[in-house]
Amino acid sequence: MYIDGIPQFYKQQPIEQNGIVFVPLRDIYEKLGAKVTSDTKTNTVIITKGNTVIKLPRGKDFAYVNGKSVKLSAKMFTNNGVIMIPVDFLKVSLGSSVEWLSVPKVVVITSKAQTVNGIKVLYGGHTYASRNQKEYDTVMKIVREYISKEYDKLVFGESRNKYYLEYLDGARFNGDKRDRSERNVGLYLAQGSIGELVSxxxxxxxxxRAWKTGFLAGTLASGTVDPGDGKPRSAYDNLVRRVSDCDAHAQVYSAVWDAMGYNTLIIAGSGHADMLVQIEGHWFKPGAGSFLRVDLNGSLKKGAKIIFQPTYGQIK
Incomplete structure (x- = not known):
């Protein structure tokens, strides 16, 4: 779950029931600057923000926003002691923009438009080098539709799924490259692909999840022509104009990984740009299904520069 581009981690995460997504009421509204109280006499939750007063009678499928009755898409309920509210009510009650991305199961709540160089963006300050809003929106539409269509189809490790899973469980390549047995080859390939993630x-x-995301990003960014003139620079150049180089590739990777809920940045050095992604506290340079662990601080000390800051936070 994201609020204004920042990932949220609460005791009770969102829940999907019968196609409706519920979020923790108090956590969300307080994060959005509202005050949440309870009237025990009327068994009502009261939310106030500025001139807006919201009253939610418990066990009912309606609420009152400044005295006007509003029907809920579903009744709120309590889970693990936390009141859960249909996420679409945020739009009705406070005017927040709400999106539910069924793949990769992410709730995006925007209470204030984030604008970078005149472009309203979804994740941090990343525009993916778009020249205008139309280019940005086109890129995100392509990325989201591709993820939604392809993510669930992917099989981890593809035809060598069995051996990739064995690798996760501790099995390893025996060190003998002359052993061309299917299992040994599969474990060898798994080591080259996900070995650094595991280590x-x-x-x-x-x-x-990282392997699938990397595979998607690599596949989506492929099939372009490098004109060799250094002009391609954006995800739009890659995905729509179908011309690309390291800069445009990095922007597509950033857009895909951002949309999957990761923290990304783009770093450059020696005339080459790479996107790095943070996975469970570590930075990696992903390829199409392979990962190289990166010492970011060491790279910066050696002269590399961050040309696009992380999705979340700043690195000086």
């Missing part, structure tokens, strides 16, 4: 202590679920 960094990334969780099994985290490795699988």
């Amino acid at each position: 960094a202590g990334v969780s099994k679920e985290g490795v699988i």
